[in-house]
Amino acid sequence: MIKKEIERLQKQLNQMINDQKNYNAIYQLSIQLDELIVAYYRN
Incomplete structure (x- = not known):
């Protein structure tokens, strides 16, 4: 569950960086x- 959320957020973060979105949001x-x-790694 956490791993899927991590993967989703990584994709979202990469997209925001590529789109040069608001740096505070990034x-x-x-x-x-x-x-x-x-x-994730503590568990």
Whole structure:
């Protein structure tokens, strides 16, 4: 479940970077992704 969410957020983040979206939104999403990755590997 967490792995699928990580993959989804990675795709979303890559798309936002490619589209040069709001950098604050990219930063917030990258933090969310980092937290999920840490949670995934702790379990």
